[in-house]
Amino acid sequence: MRIRHRRFLTATAAVTLASGLAAVEGPAVLAAPQAVAVVPGTRTRPSPVTITFGGLPGTVTAGGPAVEFTATLRNTADHRLDVPSSFFGLADTGVGVGVGVGADAGQGHFRLEYRSPGAAQWQDARVNAAGTGARWALDQPAALSLAAGAEAVYRLRLTVTADAPAGRVTPGFDSVVSDPALPPEQRTTGAESGHPDLVVAPAAAPTTVPTAAPATPAATVEVGFEGVPTSFTVGGEAKPFTLVLTNRSGKDLRVVPAAVFQGAAELPSSTVKFEFRAVDGQWREATLADSPGHPAWLCLGLRTGDRDADVIALAKGGSRTVEVRLAFTRDAPILFESLVAVADTLPEPGESAAEAVGAAADFITVPATGPTARAAPAFQEPAPGPEAPEPSAAPVVPAAAPPMAPSPATGGSRTVAAPATDTRLASTGGGTAAEPMAITGATAIAMGVGTLVVARRRNRLRGGAGNRP
Numbered sequence: 001m002r003i004r005h006r007r008f009l010t011a012t013a014a015v016t017l018a019s020g021l022a023a024v025e026g027p028a029v030l031a032a033p034q035a036v037a038v039v040p041g042t043r044t045r046p047s048p049v050t051i052t053f054g055g056l057p058g059t060v061t062a063g064g065p066a067v068e069f070t071a072t073l074r075n076t077a078d079h080r081l082d083v084p085s086s087f088f089g090l091a092d093t094g095v096g097v098g099v100g101v102g103a104d105a106g107q108g109h110f111r112l113e114y115r116s117p118g119a120a121q122w123q124d125a126r127v128n129a130a131g132t133g134a135r136w137a138l139d140q141p142a143a144l145s146l147a148a149g150a151e152a153v154y155r156l157r158l159t160v161t162a163d164a165p166a167g168r169v170t171p172g173f174d175s176v177v178s179d180p181a182l183p184p185e186q187r188t189t190g191a192e193s194g195h196p197d198l199v200v201a202p203a204a205a206p207t208t209v210p211t212a213a214p215a216t217p218a219a220t221v222e223v224g225f226e227g228v229p230t231s232f233t234v235g236g237e238a239k240p241f242t243l244v245l246t247n248r249s250g251k252d253l254r255v256v257p258a259a260v261f262q263g264a265a266e267l268p269s270s271t272v273k274f275e276f277r278a279v280d281g282q283w284r285e286a287t288l289a290d291s292p293g294h295p296a297w298l299c300l301g302l303r304t305g306d307r308d309a310d311v312i313a314l315a316k317g318g319s320r321t322v323e324v325r326l327a328f329t330r331d332a333p334i335l336f337e338s339l340v341a342v343a344d345t346l347p348e349p350g351e352s353a354a355e356a357v358g359a360a361a362d363f364i365t366v367p368a369t370g371p372t373a374r375a376a377p378a379f380q381e382p383a384p385g386p387e388a389p390e391p392s393a394a395p396v397v398p399a400a401a402p403p404m405a406p407s408p409a410t411g412g413s414r415t416v417a418a419p420a421t422d423t424r425l426a427s428t429g430g431g432t433a434a435e436p437m438a439i440t441g442a443t444a445i446a447m448g449v450g451t452l453v454v455a456r457r458r459n460r461l462r463g464g465a466g467n468r469p
Contacts, residue, residue, distance in 0.1 A: 046189070047190055047191040047192075048075060048076050048081060048189070049073055049075055049177045049189075050074050051072065051074075052074075053171070055069040056196060056198065058197070058198070060158065060160050060198060060201070061200075061201045062162050062164040062201065063160070063162025063204075064203070066113070066159040071193060072151055073086075073175060074151045075148060075150050081145075082143045082146070082178040083175050083176065084176055085140075086140075086174070087173070087175070088114075088156060088171070088172070089135040090169045090170065091169065109134075109163070112136045114136075114138050114156050114157070116138065116154065117144065117153055117154060125138055138154065154173075166200055166201060167200055168197050168200070169198050170196070170198065172192065172195050173193040174190060174192045176188065176190060177190065215350055216350060216351050217351065217354045218253075218348065218351040218354040219250070220356035221248075221253055221314060221343050221345070221356050223244070223343040224358030225241060225259075225339055225340075227241040231363055232365050234328045234330055234332040235328070235329060235330030236368060237327060239327070240323065241324060241326070242323060243257060243259075243302075244319065244321050244322075245320045245343060246318075251316050253313075253316075254311045254312070254346045255312050256301065256310055256312070257301075257344075258289055258299055258344070259341060260297055260298070260340045261297060261300075261338070261339060261340075262360065263336065264335075265335050266298075271328055272298065272300070272327075272332070273285065273326070273327045274326050275325050276322055276324045277322065284302075287304075288301075333365065338360040338361065338363075339360065339361045340357060341358035342355060342357050343356045
């Protein structure tokens, strides 16, 4: 049984070799390996390139995580060799495993990913959809060149689906090798790896999967804004304040802070300009982040896009103060809002993410234009006398009084004396028609013209009440 399936892998590799360097695009040839003739001499002449597996596990679980291993190609010749194409395959070595011809499982039960020598990204291997068995072509943009004694390593990652049958499979890796030092008809050889057994274990029942212990929440910092202004003028200049982070957890922490605007109404992010001073001393604009807990809340992360630079390292017992400033555009809504500082702790292995939330700082936004409320000038109006009615508050200028009739005794204007009982007017020199008041220029300006006229009218009414011709 084992010899038969090794022959299957060898025959498949020989099919690749039979087409020479063009075998990279030959999935149809792989569909029926037993019907293709092999180039004379290639089966007996060993390839100068050797292939060995590394890190290949003995068991892979159906539906479990991918297993990662390597295939190393080594040039044993004393000159350069080229490897234009390479392949990975699985053959059946056990009853019911089914990845060979006529078996139950097939290509769809497996997924192969690989990284070419020197490549940084994983990619899916191209499947042999036209044939039977499980076989993949490892595409590469150009032929792999191996200097004398050099090695090239392919990293492989194999995943088995949960419905794959249990049993044993035999992996194999083979490459087409070209020796530029030989004539064209002798250049091509096939390099093959060994064929170890790989056991496919059945998928574990959900009840047998051990429950992982809950991760310990990461420690957090104390966070909060200090010196937040109580109001911001829309369209006005940015106002500064600070974000303070303090680590009293007893261990070193790495955190990323954010600012959350909490309010009943939605605050458009386009109307807010929130900046912070980064570690390089430059002012950076905060970036929009996911809003925690409420769709109307606006969350701005203190991040620049550089992941390493955005993380703030806080030693145990340490503290960090970050300068921030906030402004609103002219079209920002007028509303009552609360600003809350948040700090996310980056968890260590075995820890879950943790978040620290500071106290809310309330503020309002006010319009940039409109009437401004100012306190009126303070002055004390004299109390009205008991005999005079309360005059109108309107600034009415009284008409001129008619001239006095000549006195029969003097033939001239009569003199009106102040009543003897009105000591207030007597003390101010009242009693003449002029009726002077002790009002300074500053008081007149504060009272206004209308107020001054009303005051003069009151004094005239009070002074003339007791006068008789």
